[in-house]
Amino acid sequence: MIASLAPLAVEAQQRVQVDFWHGLSQPEGGMLEKVVSDFNASQTKYQVNSTFKGSYPETMVAAIAAFRAGTAPHIVQMFEVGTATMMAAKGAVKPVFELMQEAGVPFDPKVYVPAVRGYYSTSDGRMLSMPFNSSTPITWYNKDAFKKAGLDPEKPPRTWEETREAAKKIRAANAAACGLTISWPTWTQVENFSAIHNVPLATKSNGLDGMDAELKTNSPLHVKHLQTLMDMHKEGTFKYGGRDGAGNSLFTSGECAMIHASSGMRARVVSEAKFEWGVAMLPYYKGTPGAPKNSIIGGASFWVMTSPKRTADEYKAVAEFFGYLARPEVDAKWHMDTGYVPITLAGFALVSGQGYYIKTPGADLAFRQLTLTEPTANSRGLRLGNMPEIRVVMQEEMEKAFQGQQTAKQALDSTVQRGNTILRNFERTNRQ
Amino acid sequence: MRRRVIFPNKVLPYLLLAPQLAITIVFFFWPAAQAIYWSVLIQDPFGLRTEFVWLENFRMILTDPLYLGSIQVTVIFSLAVAALAMGFALLFAVMADMKIRGVRAYRTLLMWPYAVAPAVAASLWLFIFHPSIGIIGRTLNDLGILWDYKLNGTQALLLVILASAWKQVSYNFLFFLAGLQAIPKSLVEAASMDAGPARRFRSIVFPLLSPTTFFLLVVNMVYAFFDTFGVIHALTGGGPAKATETLIYKVYTDGVVNIDLGSSSAQSVILMAVVITLTALQFRFIERKVHY
Numbered sequence: 094m095i096a097s098l099a100p101l102a103v104e105a106q107q108r109v110q111v112d113f114w115h116g117l118s119q120p121e122g123g124m125l126e127k128v129v130s131d132f133n134a135s136q137t138k139y140q141v142n143s144t145f146k147g148s149y150p151e152t153m154v155a156a157i158a159a160f161r162a163g164t165a166p167h168i169v170q171m172f173e174v175g176t177a178t179m180m181a182a183k184g185a186v187k188p189v190f191e192l193m194q195e196a197g198v199p200f201d202p203k204v205y206v207p208a209v210r211g212y213y214s215t216s217d218g219r220m221l222s223m224p225f226n227s228s229t230p231i232t233w234y235n236k237d238a239f240k241k242a243g244l245d246p247e248k249p250p251r252t253w254e255e256t257r258e259a260a261k262k263i264r265a266a267n268a269a270a271c272g273l274t275i276s277w278p279t280w281t282q283v284e285n286f287s288a289i290h291n292v293p294l295a296t297k298s299n300g301l302d303g304m305d306a307e308l309k310t311n312s313p314l315h316v317k318h319l320q321t322l323m324d325m326h327k328e329g330t331f332k333y334g335g336r337d338g339a340g341n342s343l344f345t346s347g348e349c350a351m352i353h354a355s356s357g358m359r360a361r362v363v364s365e366a367k368f369e370w371g372v373a374m375l376p377y378y379k380g381t382p383g384a385p386k387n388s389i390i391g392g393a394s395f396w397v398m399t400s401p402k403r404t405a406d407e408y409k410a411v412a413e414f415f416g417y418l419a420r421p422e423v424d425a426k427w428h429m430d431t432g433y434v435p436i437t438l439a440g441f442a443l444v445s446g447q448g449y450y451i452k453t454p455g456a457d458l459a460f461r462q463l464t465l466t467e468p469t470a471n472s473r474g475l476r477l478g479n480m481p482e483i484r485v486v487m488q489e490e491m492e493k494a495f496q497g498q499q500t501a502k503q504a505l506d507s508t509v510q511r512g513n514t515i516l517r518n519f520e521r522t523n524r525q
Numbered sequence: 526m527r528r529r530v531i532f533p534n535k536v537l538p539y540l541l542l543a544p545q546l547a548i549t550i551v552f553f554f555w556p557a558a559q560a561i562y563w564s565v566l567i568q569d570p571f572g573l574r575t576e577f578v579w580l581e582n583f584r585m586i587l588t589d590p591l592y593l594g595s596i597q598v599t600v601i602f603s604l605a606v607a608a609l610a611m612g613f614a615l616l617f618a619v620m621a622d623m624k625i626r627g628v629r630a631y632r633t634l635l636m637w638p639y640a641v642a643p644a645v646a647a648s649l650w651l652f653i654f655h656p657s658i659g660i661i662g663r664t665l666n667d668l669g670i671l672w673d674y675k676l677n678g679t680q681a682l683l684l685v686i687l688a689s690a691w692k693q694v695s696y697n698f699l700f701f702l703a704g705l706q707a708i709p710k711s712l713v714e715a716a717s718m719d720a721g722p723a724r725r726f727r728s729i730v731f732p733l734l735s736p737t738t739f740f741l742l743v744v745n746m747v748y749a750f751f752d753t754f755g756v757i758h759a760l761t762g763g764g765p766a767k768a769t770e771t772l773i774y775k776v777y778t779d780g781v782v783n784i785d786l787g788s789s790s791a792q793s794v795i796l797m798a799v800v801i802t803l804t805a806l807q808f809r810f811i812e813r814k815v816h817y
Contacts, residue, residue: 150781150782153784154781154784157570157571157784160571160572161571161572178570178784181569182569182570182571182573183573184571184573185571185573333675333676334675335675336762336764339675342657342658343657346657346658348657479783481782481783482782482783485778485782488764489764489765489766489767490766492676492764492765492766493765493766495676496676496677496678496765496766498766518785521567522567522568522569522574522576523569523574524574
């Protein structure tokens with residue numbers, strides 16, 4: 094009896110254990126853990142153990158503290174703006190291209206959408222972290238409010254000029270309490286705004302080509318845009334909904350007729366919005382040379398962390414898990430379950446082939462916007478040290494401008510000056 | 526006549542003290558020493574590169590206009606919270622000390638807010654004052670009074686002051702009530718021969734309450750400095766701009782969010798020095814004037 098049980102026990106123990114920390118709350122967190130358990134069930138050699146560690150910043154801090162104590166998890170999920178911090182931590186992280194090579198797991202970064210690949214690769218195309226949940230900001234609009242204001246609900250505004258006109262009509266007809274709001278203010282109105290208009294957010298290809306990048310967000314176009322938002326704020330057609338995702342509820346409650354927000358908001362809009370809604374690409378200023386370009390991503394990727402105790406087997410296990418994640422069917426399922434964009438070209442083709450986009454019109458819009466053009470130096474992504482801190486600075490200066498305490502130019506000049514100080518501090522602490 | 530108690534055993538007292546000493550060392554002295562150590566270093570988040578910089582972190586903080594702004598916010602915030610929390614607590618305590626019907630129910634209800642966790646308290650206030658979903662927030666906007674604490678710094682500061690003070694009223698109320706009940710009834714009764722309630726309060730009750738008031742002043746300042754993090758974090762996150770960023774919130778932002786341990790530790794050291802100085806000054810000079 095004992096003898097017959099032994100091989101089973103040994104087999105269970107022999108599974109190589111991998112710790113995976115993530116920062117997705119419910120319901121997405123549960124869906125991510127399902128991906129992990131599907132991987133565990135798909136083979137018998139490796140066991141990935143997922144643990145929820147709080148929000149993205151909390152997960153980041155937990156992983157860093159664990160690394161300092163020599164007990165870093167094998168894999169940690171890190172939000173996109175933590176990329177530069179992780180990348181600079183040579184010795185603390187193992188680049189994905191190196192991991193796959195050493196483990197001998199076949200892996201072709203070309204399967205990924207360029208805007209996704211570029212964000213997480215070195216400028217010469219070597220992939221550093223494993224892309225996973227990605228989204229991009231789009232326009233969500235309230236079709237009922239459009240109808241009430243005499244606007245064509247099937248023709249959402251394409252430019253900023255049209256957006257403002259639409260917002261004015263909505264207010265004039267009192268079709269909604271406010272015309273436009275935004276969530277993730279810097280992601281939608283600065284980072285993606287720059288990409289779509291093909292203007293640099295920072296020098297050195299938005300930091301992808303070097304740590305000595307400097308912010309460029311006080312260009313005439315950036316000033317013009319903040320001024321537009323300030324004017325709209327004053328005339329009552331635009332409402333600032335707060336930092337991060339705080340603005341989302343202004344749209345789902347019906348208070349604002351349009352919002353620039355993450356494509357990943359889909360599940361929430363479906364369950365909360367008591368009105369007909371539609372999606373559209375983010376607007377651009379008419380006559381901007383080259384606009385619109387592809388938008389850039391947000392979301393998170395998976396980083397491999399080192400620890401003095403790591404074995405080759407463990408790295409191999411991580412590599413196999415990543416190989417599994419890159420499969421089109423895994424990507425397709427994740428996209429359809431959660432509303433995050435498909436990140437592999439084959440995943441998108443698979444979903445299209447199943448007729449998903451005919452059944453749920455607009456679900457492919459984010460993907461189409463993300464792949465609208467071949468990424469330029471301004472729309473490949475961004476890699477700025479201490480980006481979370483820079484985002485806070487941008488939001489603070491915007492808030493002061495909306496309060497009427499400073500002009501658009503002053504706000505952006507101050508953003509650039511404070512942001513550059515942060516960048517220089519980062520460069521100094523991470524100097525090789 | 527004081528009798529000295531002599532313990533013949535030389536080991537036992539230390540053994541009995543050991544748990545408390547261990548807690549003090551592990552949770553107070555050790556972190557304080559660490560903070561001082563980190564405050565003279567500049568390091569990347571992962572601890573891979575460390576540079577010894579003497580007092581550069583301090584120089585950077587003290588010449589940073591944003592830090593000086595944060596000091597101003599903290600002073601306004603702490604004084605307002607202490608004044609409001611103590612003022613209302615005293616008012617309620619005086620009223621609950623009267624002979625009225627249902628006095629026990631009032632007393633119990635007044636103690637409840639103290640049991641509410643800071644994050645929950647903040648949520649409650651959010652549901653009242655949120656510009657679009659809060660009851661009062663909406664009403665204000667409907668009346669044409671522009672209320673939006675997400676964008677208006679003054680309103681945001683007002684809101685975190687109110688929420689923080691509200692949470693502390695219960696604690697102060699308890700102490701004031703106990704203080705009032707400790708005042709000999711004969712004194713008050715004697716005074717009521719030829720003085721009205723206001724005069725009695727000013728000349729007899731308030732001076733006799735001064736030990737309680739002094740104690741609460743210290744406790745409330747410390748509360749406003751260090752314990753209001755949860756409320757600020759949940760309500761405004763230090764914003765808009767930096768309108769509600771107190772010194773302790775800035776320590777958190779720089780240390781935990783921005784992972785700048787050097788600057789964050791230097792700020793902690795400054796805070797530590799401020800608190801030590803304030804407490805020493807208070808006990809040295811103010812306590813003497815308090816009537817015990």
